[in-house]
Amino acid sequence: MFPWSRTGYARHMENSFNFLVRRDDLGTTEIRPGPPAGEIELDQGQVLLAIDTFSVTANNVTYGAMGEAMRYFDFFPADEGWGKVPAWGYADVIASKAAGVEVGARIFGFFPMASHVVFMPGKVSDSGFVDEAEHRTGLPAIYNRYGFTSPDSGDTSKREPFTALFAPLFTTAWLAMDWLDEEGFFGASRVLVSSASSKTALSLAFLIQRDHGEQVELVGLTSPGNVGFTEKTGYYDRVLSYEDLESLESGAHTAYLDFSGNGELRARIHNHFGESLLSSTVVGAADWESLTPPGGNAELPGPAPELFFAPTRVAKRNEDWGAAEVRRRVAADQDRFIDSSGTWLNIRPAFGPEGISTTWQSMIAGEVDPSEGWIVSPDG
Numbered sequence: 521m522f523p524w525s526r527t528g529y530a531r532h533m534e535n536s537f538n539f540l541v542r543r544d545d546l547g548t549t550e551i552r553p554g555p556p557a558g559e560i561e562l563d564q565g566q567v568l569l570a571i572d573t574f575s576v577t578a579n580n581v582t583y584g585a586m587g588e589a590m591r592y593f594d595f596f597p598a599d600e601g602w603g604k605v606p607a608w609g610y611a612d613v614i615a616s617k618a619a620g621v622e623v624g625a626r627i628f629g630f631f632p633m634a635s636h637v638v639f640m641p642g643k644v645s646d647s648g649f650v651d652e653a654e655h656r657t658g659l660p661a662i663y664n665r666y667g668f669t670s671p672d673s674g675d676t677s678k679r680e681p682f683t684a685l686f687a688p689l690f691t692t693a694w695l696a697m698d699w700l701d702e703e704g705f706f707g708a709s710r711v712l713v714s715s716a717s718s719k720t721a722l723s724l725a726f727l728i729q730r731d732h733g734e735q736v737e738l739v740g741l742t743s744p745g746n747v748g749f750t751e752k753t754g755y756y757d758r759v760l761s762y763e764d765l766e767s768l769e770s771g772a773h774t775a776y777l778d779f780s781g782n783g784e785l786r787a788r789i790h791n792h793f794g795e796s797l798l799s800s801t802v803v804g805a806a807d808w809e810s811l812t813p814p815g816g817n818a819e820l821p822g823p824a825p826e827l828f829f830a831p832t833r834v835a836k837r838n839e840d841w842g843a844a845e846v847r848r849r850v851a852a853d854q855d856r857f858i859d860s861s862g863t864w865l866n867i868r869p870a871f872g873p874e875g876i877s878t879t880w881q882s883m884i885a886g887e888v889d890p891s892e893g894w895i896v897s898p899d900g
Contacts, residue, residue, distance in 0.1 A: 536560070537898075539633040539876045540602040543593065546584045546884050550602070551873040557614065557636050567616045567639050571631050574609025575684040576870075576879045576894045578718050579692075580633075584884075585781070590829070595663060596632035597655055604632040605880075607896075608688045610669065610680060611637070620644035628675065628683065629666035633876055635898040639666070660831035662691075681867045682858045685719065685893040690854045693723035695833040696777070696803055697731075705736055706798040708775035712768075712789070715779035716740025716759060717750045717890035720803065724777065725755035726857050733757075737772075741765060741785075749890055753864050765789065771796055778802045778825070790820040797822035868892045872900025 536554035554560075560568055584605045587593035593603035613625040618641045627648070631637055642652035648667040656664050669675035675683065705711065711728060713721050721740070728738050740756040750759045760767065765788055774793050778786060781802060790797060800823050837846045870879045879894050888894065 534635075534899075536636040537634065537873055538598070538604060539873065539880070540598055541584055541605055541880075543587060543601055543603045546581070547881065549877055549880060551877065554636070560615075560636070560638065562615060562617045562638065564617050565640055567613050567618045567621050567641055569611035569627060569631075569637050569639065570614045571609065571611045571635060571637060571898050572626075573680070573684060573895050573897050574607035574631055574633065575681075576607060576633075576876070576883055576896055577685065577689060578715070578883065578888075579689050579720060580605055580607055580880075581884055582781075591659060594659060595630065595656060596634075596637070604634065606630050606663070607633050609684045609895075610675075618644070618649075621649060626669045626675070627666050628669050628687075630663045630688075633880075633896075633898075641666075660835075662831045662834050679858075681893065681895045682861065682865075683854075684895060685865075685867075686723065686854060686858060686861070689720040690723045690857055691834070691850055692803065692830045693720050693727060694850050694853060695830045695837070696724055696801075696828055697727040698837065699828065699833055700728075700775070701732070703799075705732070706775050708736060708773045708798045710737045710739060710772045710774045711777060712739050712741065712774050713756075713777045713779060714741045714762075714782070714785060714789075716742040716756060717746040718779050719890075719893070721777070721779040722750075722753060722755055722861075723857055724803075725753075726860060727853065729755050729757075736775075739768065741780075746890055749864070766792055768792070770794070773798050775799045776801065786825060787820060790822045794821045799823055800825040801828050802826070803828045864891055866892050868894050870894060870896045872898065875900070 534557065536557050538552045538554065540550045540552055542548035557568065557570065562568055583592040587603050592606055595606055596604040598604050609631055611627050611631055613621055613623050613627065616623050621641045621644060639651045640653040641649035643650045648665060651664050651666065713725060715721055725738055725740065738757045740750050740759045741762055742750050742759065744761040747759050747761050750756065762785060770793050774797050776789055776797060776799065778801060790800065802825060834846060876896050879896055882888050
């Protein structure tokens, strides 16, 4: 547990709540109260978890923006027109009717932005379980698996905030790097990354610079105010503001990794590079309100933009190498990145329903300092 939070035991008799967003307007939110956790009745095979902490990043904005299309809102159902945005973090088991999942167990995984959640654990092992609730059948397996944690496994109070922040982001970046490597960067000599100060983009840049720094030039695009910060990470060969995009030599074979989701920027890139643009891939949607450029993607010169979907890639690698080996490889590289991030990242805490709301509004407005990582404790 984190120094600023209390354990699930301290909260289990308090009222529960859920943080909801309007599916058609992510800026419209509601805190919906629930019953005291002690009054929540479990069916046989279920567990009740008190959510201790979770990270809020641009990745969560992507979950909200893609909530309908990619079924992110299906993981934790809400009333018609509303959605529960998922988040990665830690929770404590405070009641259990499931064999092999004991009260007091600490869990890492995919939770709603809420105070409590009920799961139906299956495939329970020493390392964790899968939530086999009926409504999660058919959803990507990567999000349904939960891990037991302990200080012995490296999940210390000092390490947990970094894991909550980076595990989902770094995994996406690692899988994207694996895919780019397999594709030979599409023959490109330059990789262009938008929203270069975002934590997913920084994760990818770290991997590219480490493993392929001699093969490709890595150029980051970001807002003018974030250029200095992004340069200081040392992960990019060059960092430019969006306004300076056209200063890049247009004849170099370029692969574009789109972490911003901004349609107008995508159109500028396609028009500037034309046939020199060898690939255009949307990996995130930080600018969730501008996903499609005026006129649509069909009118853009160069390659048709594609969407990189991490669960599809991890399913392939699970089949190729086995899930345990994939987790081992990702975890080893993630540890190296976390160690590297210590030079530029500051953990920032927020508390209670108001903390969730304030952090969420700042995130969708793009007002969060890239040098900060926000960790929310639902307990105020």
